[in-house]
Each structure stands twice: as structure tokens, then as C-alpha cells.
Amino acid sequence: MKASFISTLRLFKKHIARLITIIAIVIVSIGFMSGVGEVQPTIKKTINKHYKTYNVSDLYLKSKKPTGFSTEEIANIETMFGSENIIKTFCYEVEDDGKITRIYNYNLTAQKINKLEILEGRLPENANEVLVERATDLYEGAKVGDVISVKNPVGGTISCTVTGIVQNPLLMHRAEETSFINQDKNVSQVIYVSTDLPLIVNDVYVVFENRTLFDSFSDRYEERVEQAKQLVVTKLGDDNVSALSLFENFGLYSLNSYAEKIGMISIIFVVFFLLITLLVVYSTMSRLLDEERNQIACQKTLGYSSSKITGKYTFFVFVATLGGGLLAFGVGQLLTKMIYGAMCAHYDMPDYASSLNFGYYLFTFGIIMLATCLLTFATGMKIADKKPVTLLLPKTAKVGKKVLMERIPVLWNRLSFRYKSTFRNVFLFKSRFFMTVVSIIGSSVLLLAGMGLFDCAVGYKDAVSIVAIAMVIIVFSAALSALVIYNITNINVSERNREIATLMVLGYHEKEVTGYIFREVYIMAFIGALLGLPLGYVFLDFVFELINFGSIAQMNWWTWVLNPIITMFFTFLATLLLKNKIVKIDMNASLKSIE
Amino acid sequence: MAFLKLENVCKEYKSEAGAFKALTDVNFELENGEFVVILGPSGAGKTTLLNLLGGMDSATSGDIILDGLIISQLHKKELTNYRRTDVGFVFQFYNLMPNMTAKENVELATEICKDALDPASVLTDVGLGERLHNFPAQLSGGEQQRVSIARAIAKNPKILLCDEPTGALDYITGKNILRLLYDTSKKNNKLVIVVTHNQALKDMADRVISIKNGKIEKVYVNKKPIPIEEIEW
């Protein structure tokens, strides 16, 4: 018991760098996946909450006649939807000094539909008191207590006192509201006047009986809306009424469609991140198991069972993924909040809902932990079940195999043998080469995709939300890429301990030794960075197509240059950080035994 | 002045477990072209001594002078240069690069020295002329050890240091390897130092150094060395 505890402790101590790297990779990966993944559900929830809290109207019926709806038309609407489900308003705009003011007249005290949120002050109590829409970049607003003059549509003005500042739930979007009396201008102030029964009714707002149907623009809701519109137009006549729905409400609907785009982007990236993470963690563990062959053989000869030996390594990856996963929770939460915050810059969104979603977090955490533990255990068992004699021999590439280049003597003979050895190391260990290059390709493709989305998103005025998500993808895939490369370099150094010591004994200088090890990493990183470009092209094309946003043509040409440069820069950084690890290798200790 | 001279050499290992004196006041002198055997029980300090001679570690105090060069005063980079040009090292476990052929393993050493010998001909001299392009995994233990000796010889160093070179080999192969090392010292006029547990080998040496508990027990010259083939153990 104690011995196995100590040997487990040794394993952690010996491979502490790898433990930390796996933890960091898992933090970045699960943090990204849960953070980005939860954005769409959170926004959808927010939209639903908004819809329910303010009892947002489903239809907005606008009379096309200057005199508004007739009594008969109103009665018609009431029979269609029920009198308790509509509000009748009179809405007009006036132009003064080139400024457009919109004025709503309806019973503000009842407030059953499209409830105004009172940000400041109180509701009006008489005809000379009004509410004013809050100040934004576009609306000039007012202060409680201000006296403003409100023009009548028929002429003449009345002085009114502002008793409250409000926010209209239909004005979610921080964009211009075009005036309907002058298409070239935007509304710059919105005033609400309380009237028990407006003399003219030109706007009618309708809510559907069934409030659960909406479910942030569900398909069934869309059907219901179409059906209702059809009904209104048939009953009242195309010339008399225009029926608008939330699908035409730019603020709410575009927020919803951005949420959906984000949802699609996140699913693609979540899948990609997940695959790369699994590959990286698994290849790290399988190389660690290869390095521990002697240890495993030793324990086998001492009579430990294969499952007991393998259990130790499975525990290692369990701890690493568990630690990373737990720490990722905060990262994910913060990330969702940040992206949400970035969208708030463009939409008047309710406060970040405390109704947290954990779906993506639990799902990705579960998969990563389960899959890496199972894979490590399976690989460990395969190794541990071998005969100790086999395990004591170093794992070498197939004896006498030649790399492709050796068959081209013109090239091969010109290489210094140091390069020959490098090429053999790079290309002869097929699965190692494959896993390394694929993980580098994967992370640089992700980075390229983030950069591509960013390029396209900055071109659009209203794509704040996609800019935010692109930036997040860039940051996280860059972090992943840096960690993946660091991890690979670190493993390479640790696997080559003995060779490094041999070179040192032969009198190789530090630079020559580090060069020998790092050349391989550079070659693999270079191959990965280059292959990342065509594959990134295909991937980006697919992403753009799927989310119906952006295109390869809109990307900056230098993104394609910068991307491989970033990968190579990370490689340079990793080698810089790991140089000391090589220099510090104790050649005497490393060469003492067979181990 | 002697070719190699050690004066009051001490080596102390400091670790968490405490300080340990592995060598105390080691003094001896050796001449060029000699075949020297270092004997002593396990833990006596033989490897420690060889590491100091080979510039793989630094003495705590005292002086080591090889052919006028004071090794014990060299800095890290100078020590690397010393190993590069003046020292040939043969290990018990060969330490060949697994992904390089026999010839490439030798080239790895010669490429960085000035007066190196031709790798292919040295390999032929050690009897591996037919195996130049084989990888270590394709060679037997004795053959691998011969590659590692060829690697040390081809550097054309001033001293050849061998730490239990026959430790992992059978009787006959071991004898062949020792013959090879002996011939190197005579034909190429090199100082060859071999560390061994095998008491019988003292008869083949020009000079024998025996160590015990980190101290030199005795150093003596063998007037009439016996050829290895005639020694039995």
C-alpha cells in the first residue's frame, strides 16, 4: 500500500511538467467549449425571459389609413384575438428643427402588454405628465422633472412634465429607428403620453393566448405568426392593415439569429476542440507509457498485475483531466459572461441571467475524462501484457527501415548525418509523427478559423457578437496551439534524455545539442503549419457556408501568412522555454544504467 | 612531467541526503601509451574518478593535469571542448544513437573533432567493416560495444576511458574487446584506462591502480604484462 503510494507519487513528480500541461490544455479546452457553447442557450433563455417578463406583443397591426382603424375593424381584431389580448394605441411623429419625435398615446397605467420598464421616476398621473424613452447613442432622452413641449399631430403644443424614464421592450437593438414620416431620418426621441382611450387608434398590439409557444422563435411559433398574419390580412384587407411580428423586430430577431449563428459556430468548434484535446491528451499518455516501459517491466517482474500497473497511469490522467476540468468551470462561466457582455454593447439585454447552464460543461468534461482514462487504460494494458524482456528493449522504429528521402541519394548524401538522424526520427515513428502533426494542424486550423471569422466580422457593422466570438476563438486556439507545441517539445526532450546525454559526453555544445532535439520539433511544426493552410481553407469554407456568414474572399491575405508564422513563433517560444531543461540534463546520471 | 597527473583530487557529492566524500586525496601519474586498469570494489569511486578524468564532472578540490592542460580548472564550455577533442569514452551500456547506423554513430563523434580518423576504416579495424550500415538494434551486444569503441578511437583523443566495457558481454567477446583496447594503446600510442571489477585483468595492464573507499590503495607498474589470451578467469 505504502510502496504503491510512493511509486504513484514518484510518477507525478517525474512527469510534473506533463501533468501541468495536460491540466492547462484541459482548462483551455473545456473552458472554451463550455464558455462558447453556453452562449446560445443563455441568449435564448434571455430572449424568452424578456418575452415573458414584459409580455411582449406577438403582432403589431398598423393601420394604413391616416384616420386609423375603424370601430368595425377594431371589433374584428377583438373577436380574432380576444379584447383582453390587445392594446390600442395612437402613435404619431412630429418633426421639429429637423428632429423627429415619436409619441405614443395609450393607457400607460394598465400596462398589460409591452410593459415599459421604469428605469427612473414613476408613471404619469394626469394628462400633462409623460414618460420618455431612455437616453442612448440614438435617443436624446430627458431627465425626470424636465418640462418638455409636446406637439399635437393637428398643431399646437402642450407643456408636459417628465415623470419617468422608461425602456420599451420592443426597442432591444441599439440601432436607428427609422422615422415613418421621413424615411431619411431617424427617430431621436420617444415620448409616452397616457390616454385612457386614444381618439384615433392606428397601432394595435396583440399577444397570443399561448405564451409558451414562442420559445425564442420556435418553428411552431413561426407557423402561428404566419397563420395570424394571414387571418388579419384576409379579414381587414391588404389595403387597410400591415401586420408585423417579432420576426420583423430587428432587435429581438437579429439577436436571436446571432444567437443561432453563435450556436452553430460553437458546435463546430466544440467538436473540433474536443477531438484535438482527446488526441493530444491521449498521445501524451501513450508516449508517457512508452517512456515507462522499463518501469513497467520492472514492476511486472516484481509480480504486480497488469491492471495494477496500468491503474497508476490511468490515475495520472484521471487527476490531470479532473483538475483541468474543475478549474475550467470558472473559465467557462467567465467566458460566457464576457461574450454576453460584448453583445450587450449592441443590444439592450437583460442582466446576465443567473440561470446557469451546465450542459456543455458536463458533457465535454465527461467525455474528455472518460475517453482519456479508458484509452490510457487500454493502451497501458496492451503494453503491460507484453513480456518484460520485450519491454526492456527500447522501442525503435522498424529495424533497417528507410525514410523516403534515403531512396533519393542525390539529396540524402548531401545531408549531414545529423540531419539524416533528424529525418529518420521524424518520419520513421509513424504514429508519433501522425499524432504530432495532426495536433499541430488541428490547433492552427482552429486559429486560422478564428482569424478568418474575425476578418469577416469586422467588415460588418452589426456583427459585434461574431467579432466577440471570433476573438474568443483566436485567444483560445492560440493558447491551445501554444500548449500543444510546448507539450510536444517537452515530450521530445524527455524521450531523448539518453541521446542528449550521449551528445554531451561526445563534447557537443549546448547549441548543437538543443539543435539536434529541436530540429525535429521545428520540422514537424513546419509541416503542420503548412498543411494547416489548405485544410483550414476547407474548414473555413464549410464554416462560412454553414453559418451563412462571411467568405474566404473577405479574409485578409495576410491572415494566411500570419497563421503559420504564429505556429512557428509558438514553436520558437517552446524551444526557448525548454532549452534549460536540456542544458540541465545530468549526463552522468542519464548514462548510468540501461534505464 | 607525467602525461596525466592527479594531485590531491577530492570529490564530494552533495545532495539532500547529505554530503558524501566519493574520492579523498587521489594522487597518481600515468604515461602516454600505457594500458591502465583501475580495480576496486563496488562503490569504491571508480566511475567517479573516470568522470573527473573525462571532464564529465568537476573535482571538489585538487588538480588534474593532462598533457599540460589543467582540467580541474576548466569552465563548463572549456570542459565541453575538452571532451570534444581529447577524450574518448566507452560505457558499459554502449550508449549508441538508436536511429543512426554504425558508421553514422562514429561520424557523430568525428564530425566535431579536428584530427579525427576515418570512421569507415576505424570500424573496419574493429572488425565491423561489413556492418557499417547496420543500426544498433541489428547488432549484437559485443558488436555494439565495438561500435562504441570505434566511436571513441575515431576521435583520435588523448585518452580513452572505459567504464566496465565488458560488463555486459560474454567471456570470449569480453576478451576480444579487451584485446582491441590494448592494441589501441600500443598501436596508436594512447593512454587507455579501463575500469573493471575483474581482478584477473591486472595481469594484462602496464599499470594497476586499486581504489577502496574513495582512496588509492596502491599503484604499481607491471613489468611483464601477460597477453589477454593467456589470462583465464
Ligand SMILES: Nc1ncnc2c1ncn2[C@@H]1O[C@H](COP(=O)(O)OP(=O)(O)OP(=O)(O)O)[C@@H](O)[C@H]1O
Ligand atoms: N551523484 C551522486 N550523488 C551522491 N553520491 C554519489 C553519486 N554518484 C556516486 N555516488 C557515491 O559515490 C560512491 C562512488 O560511486 P562510483 O559510482 O564512483 O562507484 P564505482 O566504484 O564506480 O562502483 P561500481 O563498481 O558499483 O560501479 C558510491 O558510494 C556512490 O554511492
Ligand SMILES: [Mg+2]
Ligand atoms: Mg561504476
